[in-house]
Amino acid sequence: MTPGEDSLAGTVEELFRRVLFLPEQASTVAKDVDHLHYVIITTAMVAATVIFGTAAYFLIRFRRRSETEVTRRVEGTLVWEVLFVGVPLSTFLVWFFVGYHDFIRMQTPPPDAMDVYVVGKQWMWQFTHPEGPNSIGVLRVPVGKPVRLLLTSRDVIHSFYVPAFRIKQDALPGAYTQTWFEVTKPGSYRVMCAEYCGLKHSEMWAEVQALSPEDYEAWMQEQRRGLVSRRDASPSAPEREEPHKPARQAASYDAQNPHGEVMYGERGTLAERGERVAAERGCLKCHTVDGTAHIGPTWLGLYGRRERLTTGETVVADEAYLTESMMKPGARLVEGFEPVMPSYLGELEAAEVAALVEYIKTLRGARLETIRSEGPVYEPIGGK
């Protein structure tokens, strides 16, 4: 393709995007999603023109000329039946396959994605990086690196929606769902809650700040230094309260104010925090971390292990299963253990759940097995 043709295609695309009022395309999937959108809208317009053109022609050509007019009996033949079914069916199936192909891609995070835990609660979004930093209202990610979000909710169902990325995923209480995106250009992008969640549903905003990889690394280093110095300076200092700042305020687009609130209340990385939570919440009374069996299954090498359930089925202990086991311990019980574990829904902060999962993930056995996933939805990811 010559540059001239390329820019022409680009102009047509841009024209479509503007005519359809679509937001900017800031993720790797956005363009593909929009292309199908343009095709469908064009087809719809053509189909509508044909249908109404025909109807208008009939209206004029066959208008009533006298009150006692009789008409000939006309009935459809097999050819018409085949046409009436075949034309829309083949068109729709093409859309379906193209769309489903993109959908599978949107549902399957690449294996090299970095993880961020996302918690929705009435009415704010909280983001926690496994390396430690967490913030309300602002998610910082590097450009050009896939980011997997592990979402959950602390109360009712929320939905994490970034129009510029063309992604949306419900955040459910008591379960983890996931989605992913890769930002293509630095900037800040609006996050909205798309599942009705009560009084301030329309104010449950946040923003994604896409930084260049260098800026992101610098920011992360700074956070780590802050976290480490805090841990070293006052290991037993009381944890600071989370500021209850409305999400919308936190996500304001004022360039003078730093975006969002980064919290230093939690010390260390998520995994370190998980270790503390496990001790404080009494997890270790029943679960060991050295491989010996106790009241509950050992955590050593648990992540990614194939567990046999009381129902005879097997399950891969991934983030979703570990979370479910804390929230709904009786739902899928590992064989050989009694259903004695209490539910921690409402007991554990969602960030604490994330911390525990991250902690369990660090407790790998000597040999790292390749994890086989059960489906595209909850594919566990090995490295970070």
Add this chain to the structure above:
Amino acid sequence: MNPSAGSSQPAITYLNHETTVGSWLLTRDHKRIGVMFLVLVILALLLGGVFAMVLRIELLTPGPTIISAMTYNRMFTLHGVTMVWLFMIPAIPSAFGNFVLPIMLGAKDVAFPRLNLASVYIYVAGAGLTLFGMLWSGADTGWTFYTPYSTTSPTAVAPILLGVFIIGFSTIITGLNFITTVHTLRAPGMHWSRIPLFVWALYGTSVIQVVATPVLGMVLLLVFFERVFGVGLFDPARGGDPVLFQHMFWFYSHPAVYIMVLPAMGVITEVVCAFSRKNIFGYKMIAASTFGIAFVGFFSWGHHMFVSGQSTFGSGVFGVLSMLVAIFTAIKIFNWVATMYGGSIDLRVPLLYVLGFIFLLVFGGMTGVAVATTSLDVHWHDTYFIVAHFHYIMVGAVLMAFLAALHYWWPKMFGRVYPERWSFLAASTIIFGFIVTFLPQFLLGNLGMPRRYYQYPAELQWLNVLSTAGASLLAFGFTLIGVYLLWSLRYGRVSTANPWGSSGYEWYSGSPPAPHNFTEAPRFEREVHDYTVPEAPRVY
């Protein structure tokens, strides 16, 4: 008009043979029950319309305008509940279906007249309880009652749930009645292949009503128990699953869309034939596609949950099944247009509504296929695009068909003709107003404005203002219709027995019909909508 029509109008009609209030309230006459339902659903439409106008006025500015966030949340819930359960589901079957279905089949009444009367009072009881809930504190859950929000909301969700639960029985009874009537009360000569397509549409609807409505009843009761007794079915802390509710709710509520749309399609078929003076192009295709929609409609509920964490494969299956519904709809659209070929078309107001219907159905249907396309739905899910889509296909279709039926059967029901010019003005206003109201909402959805938003980003304001302007056109159109129809009841020109020269079977009776529909046994010797001879059918 047609020379033979109008000669044998019955002197005693269902309207004048008894005129006491008691004779209306305790009637078992399907026609009077139809008229009572008509009054009730129009009141519901009025109420739902007022809620809608409040919503649209609130959305004129990005911030708070006239009501608080809490009131707004209640308002869209009440708008949805009223429009869906009090208006759209009973609108065409219970009002027009009750009136014309037995006449079309040559029957004196429906199979269970007492049950039919009961369905009115069950509806009134359910609607009353729902209204009580609204006035008491009003639910703020959205008409979908998603858990766990609906199980924890502090508002009066329980009476509204119970009210909707009760209304469900009214729907089920009407469905049972129609199915039984079609099977047992057809007049001699009414073969299966002759049954008017409006009746087939009602039959398909009735099957959905009977099969799906109990599931709604169950799930509403479960939410009620969860709220009142705390059984924990949808509460993850007690091993429940909030998404289970969505599966059960949409298992009813998706087919419910076809409870609303199928009768509308039936009306359109009748009106296209009558005003094109033509038999339908593909009788079997339309009848079969009705049952195709009724069947496939049961297996597409998961397309409401593409982003709920449902399996990717499941989403794909639900997506492709949803597209089949669009195929059946496309078959109908092509057939309606093809019916006009070779006809003798008189563009009267009912036909104008049919054109509006087809317009909304084409765009509503195409956007329906678009949102069934999994990758695109991720962006559109729970945005104004969805709001616009279902208002086009569901609300637009039902409203257009409701108004087409109201005008087409107005002389049949009340023996008076509505004023032609005013009705043209109103119809054009409503069709134009509808498009202006909801077209900007497609664009708002593209821009990413989620639904049920009290406040929205300031750059979206002008589209919202445009939408509100369209809504006020709608309000004006409906007011106009209300005024001239009420006027015509008393001052309208007296109608002949068959003012349209239609050869639909319901015109074999007088306008208005005799108390038992026919003064002598009707003989259905001609095909339905047969216009190959100049005479209009005889009035029995």
